[in-house]
């Protein structure tokens with residue numbers, strides 16, 4: 388059996404040759420590990436790579452190619468994001484070719500200056516239960532065994548969120564990297580009068596982070612893109628996980644696992660009592 | 662020495678604000694630290710505004726709304742209720758007492774209930790003490 392990477396390249400090449408898609412979004416090698424790449428020529432398919440550094444979700448790029456047929460490489464969480472976006476009418480399923488790759492967990496990003504040795508699996512991957520995208524056109528099995536998952540350790544102890552928020556630089560990398568932050572005018576930046584002013588008062592970080600958490604509740608698929616792009620390493624997914632738990636307890640709803648299940652509480656059944 | 666008194670913002674929906682008015686007409690006494698903001702419906706209150714009120718120095722935020730009645734298929738109060746419940750969970754997670762955000766079911770003729778409930782809530786918030794987010798987030802060593 389060939390490695391997932393070889394299979395991926397072969398598939399991308401044949402899709403492009405057959406003109407089944409106009410473009411394949413995947414990962415390629417870069418100095419820092421990997422970076423997203425957009426491939427439209429069959430010969431360029433050799434650039435594609437697949438390894439545990441492919442942590443950042445590519446789903447957010449789909450909205451830039453609404454007119455095209457796009458092939459996209461997704462992990463389990465990214466596939467869930469696609470499901471959720473279809474429910475929110477943000478994606479056309481028919482013009483998207485979903486290449487699901489079995490995911491065994493990704494590494495935490497290497498911070499500038501730290502050694503590459505002793506790489507650790509990301510915290511949100513420890514909790515992950517959906518390693519293969521629930522929606523797909525092609526599945527590529529992985530040949531390596533799952534990365535070693537340490538048993539979730541610091542789950543119980545509460546974090547000091549207020550001082551974590553205080554570290555935030557308001558760089559908006561979390562908003563830019565998230566598949567669900569597709570608002571053309573983000574309520575955090577765009578409103579007038581502004582809900583949160585950039586670079587003014589640190590106490591506004593409270594409203595910023597709580598607002599974003601509220602917008603992610605019941606939608607966040609815990610892909611970790613926000614947290615991995617955060618320069619000050621705020622464990623944002625843990626906050627959003629807590630709100631997803633509320634949805635799970637109250638409505639039995641888990642974002643992205645079932646295309647048929649409507650997102651509560653937007654939907655009421657006829658005659659349902661309040 | 663200045664005695665600390667809690668500041669409470671109440672978002673009152675159209676119907677329940679007539680309840681609040683009635684409390685005034687009929688001479689029910691309720692503490693003056695509750696500032697009311699009249700809104701068309703409780704479900705129009707964006708939870709971000711509740712958070713913003715806490716950030717700007719409110720010690721507690723109150724939403725008064727019509728009781729979710731069985732008559733209507735979609736009761737907006739139900740949306741408010743869900744949002745407040747979610748928001749309380751979030752506040753709890755980030756280390757702010759969840760009892761600082763509450764809902765009160767007040768109909769347009771329930772001035773007396775409003776007055777007594779608010780007095781109770783003010784007492785409870787006094788027990789919680791000042792929120793002082795600014796101090797917690799900035800002036801901390």
Ligand code: SF4
Nearest residue numbers: 565607608610611613
């Ligand atoms: S909030 Fe973060 S973890 Fe959740 S979907 Fe967005 S990027 Fe992924």
Ligand code: SF4
Nearest residue numbers: 568570573574599602
């Ligand atoms: S933070 Fe909220 S308003 Fe801003 S882009 Fe994300 S979902 Fe939209």
Ligand code: SF4
Nearest residue numbers: 555556558559561617
């Ligand atoms: S990425 Fe981190 S530092 Fe930047 S705005 Fe988001 S939370 Fe703040």
